[in-house]
Amino acid sequence: MRCRRHWVVNSPTTAVLVEDLSVDLGTGPILDGIDLQVPDGRALALLGANGSGKTTLVKALIGLVPPASGRVSLYGTEVSARRAVPWSRIGYVPQRVNTSPPMAATAEEVVLSGLLTGRRLRPGPGSRGRVRDALAEVGLADRAGESVHLFSGGQQQRVLIARALIRKPDLLIIDEPLSGIDRASKLALAASLQRLRSAGTTIIVVLHELAELGPLIDRAVTLDQGRVIQDGAPPSAPSDDPGHHHPDTLQGAFIHRHPVPDLRARWRL
Numbered sequence: 001m002r003c004r005r006h007w008v009v010n011s012p013t014t015a016v017l018v019e020d021l022s023v024d025l026g027t028g029p030i031l032d033g034i035d036l037q038v039p040d041g042r043a044l045a046l047l048g049a050n051g052s053g054k055t056t057l058v059k060a061l062i063g064l065v066p067p068a069s070g071r072v073s074l075y076g077t078e079v080s081a082r083r084a085v086p087w088s089r090i091g092y093v094p095q096r097v098n099t100s101p102p103m104a105a106t107a108e109e110v111v112l113s114g115l116l117t118g119r120r121l122r123p124g125p126g127s128r129g130r131v132r133d134a135l136a137e138v139g140l141a142d143r144a145g146e147s148v149h150l151f152s153g154g155q156q157q158r159v160l161i162a163r164a165l166i167r168k169p170d171l172l173i174i175d176e177p178l179s180g181i182d183r184a185s186k187l188a189l190a191a192s193l194q195r196l197r198s199a200g201t202t203i204i205v206v207l208h209e210l211a212e213l214g215p216l217i218d219r220a221v222t223l224d225q226g227r228v229i230q231d232g233a234p235p236s237a238p239s240d241d242p243g244h245h246h247p248d249t250l251q252g253a254f255i256h257r258h259p260v261p262d263l264r265a266r267w268r269l
């Protein structure tokens with residue numbers, strides 16, 4: 001369904017607004033005329049086959065890839081305005097990447113690095129408590145002092161989510177959190193995301209199938225060759241959702257694209 005300009009809502013209470021977005025990274029169109037609104041507090045799944053454009057779309061949402069045409073706004077501010085965007089309200093968890101050599105940082109250090117602003121770290125007095133809270137949110141409070149390279153893939157994914165959560169984002173964007181992890185980890189992740197959704201966090205999650213996250217998703221958008229081919233409530237959509245049919249109210253979240261520094265000496269962790 002196309003957003004028509006005469007009814008599109010773009011205000012500070014709108015988390016995500018995508019208008020006629022096309023992306024071309026030099027190899028031909030990757031996204032073609034995408035329109036999307038994400039209501040405040042809702043959980044949206046982006047589905048589609050390999051190469052359909054899901055990751056490119058979430059990267060475009062946070063300005064990591066430029067639009068060829070169209071625009072993306074977060075909280076009523078165009079992403080192209082960079083500094084004016086309230087990045088502190090947006091949490092982004094990229095697709096899992098293997099670090100080489102393996103990252104020796106502890107879970108606590110990785111999560112703490114989520115407080116980086118530019119090149120500066122502003123931990124503040126309550127930072128260690130926030131690290132603990134974020135790790136507790138993903139069920140890893142008791143692993144804070146362990147090196148993440150000893151963690152399983154699913155546990156590493158949860159640490160990265162905790163890293164995104166430390167600033168208490170209003171909008172959390174997660175790219176394929178379920179890939180390559182066992183069912184117990186998937187269920188643990190689903191429970192964390194359900195708690196966040198219940199607390200009002202807006203969630204955009206890239207998935208190959210709804211699977212364990214089905215119960216918390218109230219809208220699923222399917223991409224095919226860079227276009228939206230399906231957009232609606234999945235069969236398992238939560239029914240206690242008064243705003244579900246009103247996609248003109250939104251809200252949003254924080255971003256960090258910084259390497260994890262060695263924080264041990266710096267913060268005597």
Ligand SMILES: Nc1ncnc2c1ncn2[C@@H]1O[C@H](COP(=O)(O)OP(=O)(O)OP(=O)(O)O)[C@@H](O)[C@H]1O
Pocket residue numbers: 025026027030048049050051052053054055056057
């Ligand atoms: N930096 C880039 N330069 C050129 N083409 C790219 C670039 N990044 C992605 N693509 C192409 O864009 C298309 C969509 O890729 P994207 O990663 O967005 O798909 P996806 O739906 O997330 O796939 P997957 O499910 O495999 O992660 C693919 O054909 C890919 O080769």
